[in-house]
Amino acid sequence: MNANRKPDISFGMLTWNRAPMLRDCLKNFFASLDPSLSHQIVIIDNGSTDGTRSVLEEYKDHPEVTILYNGKNEHFATYKKLFPMLKADILVDVDDDVIDFPNHFDRTLLEYMDVYRDYGFLALNVVVDNKTTGARPTTPYVDDVRFASGRKMVVEEGQAGGWCAAFRRKHFRLIRPFFNFLVMSRRFSGRIGGGVWMEDAVINGFVRSLFRKRVGIIRDAVCLHADSPYYAKMYGLTKREHEKYERLSERENARLYESASDVDGSKGD
Numbered sequence: 001m002n003a004n005r006k007p008d009i010s011f012g013m014l015t016w017n018r019a020p021m022l023r024d025c026l027k028n029f030f031a032s033l034d035p036s037l038s039h040q041i042v043i044i045d046n047g048s049t050d051g052t053r054s055v056l057e058e059y060k061d062h063p064e065v066t067i068l069y070n071g072k073n074e075h076f077a078t079y080k081k082l083f084p085m086l087k088a089d090i091l092v093d094v095d096d097d098v099i100d101f102p103n104h105f106d107r108t109l110l111e112y113m114d115v116y117r118d119y120g121f122l123a124l125n126v127v128v129d130n131k132t133t134g135a136r137p138t139t140p141y142v143d144d145v146r147f148a149s150g151r152k153m154v155v156e157e158g159q160a161g162g163w164c165a166a167f168r169r170k171h172f173r174l175i176r177p178f179f180n181f182l183v184m185s186r187r188f189s190g191r192i193g194g195g196v197w198m199e200d201a202v203i204n205g206f207v208r209s210l211f212r213k214r215v216g217i218i219r220d221a222v223c224l225h226a227d228s229p230y231y232a233k234m235y236g237l238t239k240r241e242h243e244k245y246e247r248l249s250e251r252e253n254a255r256l257y258e259s260a261s262d263v264d265g266s267k268g269d
Helices: 019-031 052-057 075-085 105-115 169-182 199-209 229-234 238-247 251-258
Strands: 009-015 039-045 065-069 090-095 098-100 119-126 142-148 151-157 164-168 214-225
Touching: 009 075, 009 105, 019 052, 019 098, 039 052, 039 075, 075 169, 075 199, 090 105, 090 169, 090 199, 105 119, 105 142, 105 151, 105 164, 105 214, 119 151, 119 199, 142 214, 164 169, 164 199, 169 199, 199 214, 229 238
Parallel strands: 009 039, 009 090, 039 065, 119 214
Antiparallel strands: 090 164, 098 214, 119 164, 142 151, 151 214
């Protein structure tokens, strides 16, 4: 991508100690992009101590990729550095545990953000089966059906997470001071007053409350968000996930991973 040209779409990814899962994430991420679009992809390694660096080094010469390394884990506060680096009008927050993407999902996100301009935050749908819920909220959804260029488009209006979600740069620039405040603590970033304030929750909340925009999930564009003990065990990451949820004081989730075992993990480094 020409350094002086604004990309069609920008992606930001934060990763930490998920090397085997990150390998599959990035392999399928790049394979699913539309080559006719220009991209900016910024990945920050949050002080990983496993094989994450070797995975990222495979992409160091990619013309659309920027990779940064933190000396230590700065948790959710790292998003204060990540999101301002993104230059496109449409920004996408991508989790490093999404291991499969729908074909040309980048174009899908752009098209839906264009047609659904009254929405400020749109996420891909997720696989929900006996292996994972994809972290999809259980709150009710209402189908918002529209037609554009002769095809049917459906957004399930309702709560959406940041596993692979698009929002507008103009909105982020306006809420950036609030965003920085809510994820300000390096030690307890993501937590304020006993509540959980992850990066997607902050953006999601302000998009709705400040800009009066709607939020939803693109029904027919489905990714595999491997957010479950099943996939943690497969990739040898149960201890890592248990540590994360302990830090966030999400005791119920922490217990789920504590009861799992990495012994049978088949994809660990």
